[in-house]
Amino acid sequence: MSDSLIVACPHCHSRNRVPVARLGEAPTCGRCGMPLRPDAPFALHAGSFDAHALRSDAPLLVDFWAPWCGPCRTMAPAFEAAARALAPEVALAKVDTEAEAVLGGRLGIRSIPTLVLFAGGRELARQSGAMPAQAIVQWTRTQLQAAPSLRPSR
Numbered sequence: 672m673s674d675s676l677i678v679a680c681p682h683c684h685s686r687n688r689v690p691v692a693r694l695g696e697a698p699t700c701g702r703c704g705m706p707l708r709p710d711a712p713f714a715l716h717a718g719s720f721d722a723h724a725l726r727s728d729a730p731l732l733v734d735f736w737a738p739w740c741g742p743c744r745t746m747a748p749a750f751e752a753a754a755r756a757l758a759p760e761v762a763l764a765k766v767d768t769e770a771e772a773v774l775g776g777r778l779g780i781r782s783i784p785t786l787v788l789f790a791g792g793r794e795l796a797r798q799s800g801a802m803p804a805q806a807i808v809q810w811t812r813t814q815l816q817a818a819p820s821l822r823p824s825r
Contacts, residue, residue: 677729679710683705684718687804694729710754710759715771719782725789725793730760733765733788734786735766737769737783740784742801753808758808782799784799785798786810
């Protein structure tokens with residue numbers, strides 16, 4: 672495994688090379704100067720999704736949700752708490768499947784909420800249904816530990 676990761680900026684979506692040892696030091700984007708590993712979920716849309724999920728090495732947990740979904744709204748505070756617990760190791764993002772129906776369809780999202788974990792430019796795991804914060808954290812860490820390699824094949 673390399674000693675650096677490609678990390679997409681949650682603000683301007685540019686790609687940054689970050690030494691693994693510096694992930695915990697609040698690295699900032701070389702383009703816009705904003706934090707690269709926020710401790711709060713950020714929104715993704717069709718135009719920014721691939722930069723974060725498929726062209727970034729760093730782990731990303733995405734919540735596919737919709738504003739009309741009761742379980743999605745119930746899980747939102749738990750997802751925010753999980754973001755604080757998992758930062759800076761894992762970034763958390765949200766995709767509104769109502770606004771981004773094509774993206775949800777492309778990824779085969781059949782029910783919401785659905786959590787999808789990406790790392791190394793590929794999908795590692797997915798889980799449907801609302802979960803409390805501790806379960807989100809535990810599930811994410813278990814999936815990352817089970818992954819044979821977090822580096823994409825190049």
